[in-house]
Amino acid sequence: MKDEVFKKTILVVDDEENVSELLKLYLEAEGFIVEIAEDGLKALELARSINPDLIILDIMLPFKNGWQVAREIRKDMDTPIIMLSAKGEESDKILGLNLGGDDYVTKPFSPGEITARVKAILRRTKIDVKESVVLKFPQLVIDFSKYEIIASGTKILSTPKEVELMWLLANNPEIVFTRERLLDKIWGYDYLGDSRTVDTHVKRLRRKIEKGRLYTYVHTVWGVGYKFGVIKNEEKSL
Structure with missing residues (x-):
């Protein structure tokens, strides 16, 4: 094999x-x-x-x-x-x-x-699973065992890489991941693409799970990368 x-x-x-x-x-x-x-x-x-x-x-x-x-x-x-x-x-x-x-x-x-x-x-991403493969947040559930993302009670049609990216960020809240580290973790060290792949996947995830909803989850750390944190939209504007 x-x-x-x-x-x-x-x-x-x-x-x-x-x-x-x-x-x-x-x-x-x-x-x-x-x-x-x-x-x-x-x-x-x-x-x-x-x-x-x-x-x-x-x-x-x-x-x-x-x-x-x-x-x-x-x-x-x-x-x-x-x-x-x-x-x-x-x-x-x-x-x-x-x-x-x-x-x-x-x-x-x-x-x-x-x-x-x-x-x-x-190649499956070798992510360290801690206590649970199901992560729950306000209006968001990420079930890594089923490769599912549920936003506001609706199952989101997501690619495997989108689920892996979302789970990795959500399983490490407030930890900032550089684009290079995300490429290494999700796509593998021998991936031949570039960091724009990460940006495109994040943009797609935001559109799917955040557009028109009460909370935002994936946040840009300018000049560095991305992190996960639950922020109510009215709080974000303060």
């Missing part, structure tokens, strides 16, 4: 056969099961039927592009997504992450790099 990924299923979505077959070759050599979709419609069909552990999703696809596919997947699935694109502009990367992508890779790329990113994302 290689890095505990044996029998995990990866869905590769790319309309370039040489790209998808090369990724399939590398990933299967690492013990993954690989399924391939060549267009957006087939990607959604396979994602819902096989429930993969991770999706590698190209942006430029027939019928439905990668942006559309990511939006549809995020309506009812929290599967990690690595987005592929020939576009390297920062705005495209930010859009991909905001749509729920866990990573963004620009073509051309090394198949070995993609394999490393897949393994880093799938």
